[in-house]
Amino acid sequence: MNSQLQQSVSVLKGVGDDKETELNQLGIRTLNDLIQHFPYRYDNFEVQPIENLKHGERVTIEGKVQSEAVVRFYGKKKSRLTVRLAVENILVTAVFFNRHFLKKKLNIGHTIVVTGKWDKYKLTITGQDVKFGSSDSSRKMEPVYSATGSVTVKQLRRFMNQALQRFGADIEETLPAAIRKTYKLPGKKEAYESIHFPETAEQLKHARRRLVYEELLLFQLNMQAFKRRERMSSQGVTHTFEESSLFSFIDSLPFSLTDAQHRVIKEIITDMKQPLKMNRLLQGDVGSGKTVVASVAMFGAHLSGMQSALMVPTEILAEQHFQGLQDLFKETDVTITLLTGSTKGKKRQEINDSIREGNVDIVVGTHALIQEDVHFNNLGLVITDEQHRFGVNQRRALRDKGYEPDVLFMTATPIPRTLAISVFGDMDVSIIDELPAGRKQIQTYWVKPPMLERVLFFIQKELKKGRQAYVICPLIEESDKLDVQNAIDVHAQLQQFFTEYQVALMHGRLHSEEKEEVMASFSNGATDILVSTTVVEVGVNVPNATVMLIYDADRFGLSQLHQLRGRVGRGEHQSFCILLADPKGETGKERMQIMEETQDGFALSEKDLELRGPGDFFGSKQSGLPDFKIADVVHDYRALETARKDAIHFINMEQFWEDDSFLYLRNHVKQSGAWSGTKLD
Structure with missing residues (x-):
């Protein structure tokens, strides 16, 4: 990166101390930060034919004033101005709110250019911007940036223009010419200029394509560098055993495995038998x-x-696994x-001794395992x-208890391939995409x-x-902001309705011991109805529970609803x-209908991603999802796949590590630290 672009934004004309502070709040400290502060949309002032205009979109039209402007006042200082325009021999109504002063300027026969929201059924445009005279060909697409404080979008445009004019020559080309030629990508400087100040929609498309591909x-x-380095440097454990003994164990199980389970076991066993460390996600x-x-892996x-060590998030889940x-x-x-936080004193000492001496083959536990x-x-x-559910450091702490042990992560959250190759791109992924035979489908109803x-x-x-x-x-107690049923109120109501039954309450504000107690009571059948927030989402197995009622279900994402639904039907x-x-x-209606029709978690997760976007997918930002500046892993899925394929190819070819074009x-x-193995856990 050229040092010129590492200069503070204060070198720009008009950026004093106050403006610099406010730009810093936007994450803009250097010129490089500024030119990477991309527009989130564009105001398009390009005049288009009426037949090309889409209903409900922001458009620009040019027409001649055909009637006198009519102004109606209502309320306090509110007004509505309407005027008829001839646009391509079609009469269009332009409406302006609280712009009554325009009446004097709207003379019959004069040409005006109006930008606003188009209603194709009423042939009406609700004006947001008006220019008197014919369209100005130089003003077609204007960038709109997120701004803060007294920094306006107009000022950001001015600062951006100044930065590109004065320091644009210092934008370094980063992609080899061969890649740019293969994908017909513009140069980096040209891409930056076009993403901020595009002259046409086509130019903008190619600039974005270039910058998205590079970021991904x-x-x-x-x-891929991290993955390759791990494979090269991690002389992990090599498991050696007779596969016939493993298959004998599988045959002795009281049920048959699905084809998907057999396929995944083969992938895991192949990894375990190699000297390289396994780093696999099982979905x-x-x-x-x-x-x-x-x-089966633990038996191997x-x-x-x-x-083997199996670490789970809660004590009750640890006990069930045990x-x-x-x-x-x-x-x-x-x-x-079994080793959990509740294992204390002499018993804990005995268990620790037997683990240390190798008298135990499998240890099941909570984060107590990493003490x-x-x-x-x-x-x-x-x-x-x-x-x-575990932090990076917790997972690493357990791994460090052995000498480069094989690692298998399990999740019941079906993660779309789009996200899997983003968030877990450094892992191999195995997917069980088939349910055991004879499992009854959960009947789902939206009411x-x-x-x-009637439901009660x-x-x-x-x-x-x-x-x-x-x-x-969705919520623990009443909120002014959201009109949704809360667990405390619902618990009180249900206690009144189900007087002959035990109704318990569980939520995130209870201490872990209290949660365990409530859950254990439900597990062993002492509680008939469990009212809860989503803390019940992961884990416990209560085969006797047959009804899952979800209040305000439209407040949840599809994947979360599917996880909750999976608590029954066991x-x-x-x-x-x-x-x-x-x-x-x-x-919201579409989500409810999809839930009624679809039982496939992976299909739901893909749909959820489309409807809600990647930021909300995991329910929180701790997902490890990369914070891309311009790329969107949902809409730029093809570019992500291409970038992944290219990255694997480059990392594994000698030219990448030697040729100056890849410098x-x-x-x-x-x-980044990926090659030295210090990042991307």
């Missing part, structure tokens, strides 16, 4: 049998004389222990369940609030059969998911 390529180069819908796959580690694994391994010589007093004898396989009483009587019928129910609410009985919602917009890209990888 730089990101993917880091991902599978709720109930697809990820735990069984993990147990046991056969090769190594220990009991489940004991059932799976009861006919083998595999030893399993300083836990020492493994020969840790060869680390598995984390719902890995996005409006007036039907709530339906739940009562299920309770009489000895079943249990979940009731989920036993032999038919289960039901009832979405209580009265969505106002089309998107910038090579330096980027080295400076």
